[in-house]
Amino acid sequence: MMSQPADLLLRHLRLASPDGVQSVDLAVTAGRWSHVGAPGSYAGAAAATYDAGGALALPGLIDVHTHFREPGGEHKGTYASESRAAAAGGVTTVLTMPNTKPFTNSRATLDRVRELARDSLIDVGFQFMADGTNLAEMEAVAGTVPAFKLYLDRTTGIDSPLADPERLGALLATGLPFVAHAEGDTLDSLLNLHRRYGTGWLHIGHVALAREVEALRAARAAGQDVSGEASPHHLFLDEDDARRLGALGDMRPTLKSAADVAGLWAGLADGTLEAIATDHAPHLLAEKQGDPPPPGVPGLQTMLPLLLDAVAAGRLDLPALVRLTSAWPAQRFRLADKGAVRVGSHADLVLVDPNARVTITNEEQLTKPGWTPFAGRQVRGRVLRTLRRGAWVYADGQTVGAGGGEEVRVAP
Ligand SMILES: [Zn+2]
Structure with missing residues (x-):
């Protein structure tokens, strides 16, 4: 018996999960699901009730690849700004990338990033x-961050540890x-090193x-513990769009051929690719119109409408x-209490x-630069409301509140 009233009761939802779609009522107590039932x-x-009128609900999206x-x-x-775009896109947790300045x-820098992330409206992991030179720092934060990022192509001015295969092999052996x-070829080299030295x-x-999907498929068939993600811009745009969009369609990796796009969809269908993540990378329009334009496009607010359209x-x-x-990113990146609507997990x-x-x-893009490569595209699918740990962070076309997002805990 529930003696304590719930903070919020959500009625008349159709909830999608990896197992199907079910009609449910949900209750929230102290930021977590306290009831999931018919x-x-x-x-x-x-204390409050919201009648969803039969609306479709999904677990809040988890985007494992963003640049804030x-x-x-x-x-x-x-x-503050990019988390609002996330909330408007139905994304309740992001992992942000370390190519900061x-x-x-x-x-020391991670501590500073943690402070800055307190402005986030949604939950964040880092x-x-x-x-290749900071193994002691890595070991010091291991278990509190969900992953370590290797930049192996010269796209962001970072010296590649792959220049020294022994050093990279030693990292993979940790x-x-x-x-x-x-x-491309860099991925082939990395997968070879992982086969030889990798223990994780x-x-x-x-x-x-498509050839990268094939390389991953072969590595998995050989028993390697490897996985891959696809980004919406690579799923919904191709090199013809790159010509049309110019700098606004330029990112790393660049947009590819229609055959490569088909290869990504096939990889999603057969489980070779296990996540979709935006690589949300905002740049101002003025920067994109500069010479040379920086690579990268925003994607947090448009991912879910595009995917609903694909459905x-x-x-x-x-x-x-x-x-x-949501389900796979939470499980594989060990994000505690995330990725599923069940009693005890975050609401x-x-x-x-x-x-x-x-x-x-x-005009409706909340990302600071205020543009999207998908402008003008017609889709079927709209985000109505977003709930993060039991609090509305987006409702009826507006974000709600400021800050309040918390760091995700990495499960042991
Ligand atoms: Zn990125």
């Missing part, structure tokens, strides 16, 4: 840079969890080429969408209208 099954009292630009790039984006490769930016999990960010078009089903955007949820026909515009 419609009408909650017998206790509640603090410290050092505040004019492009901050924890200075790089997040030391305890990927810590593995630069058994720490790694995420890599590694394209290796995840490949923004897989973009409407029959390219993806809802259970797969949930698996790719992170997004309500959507999968039938709404929407035209994506620059």
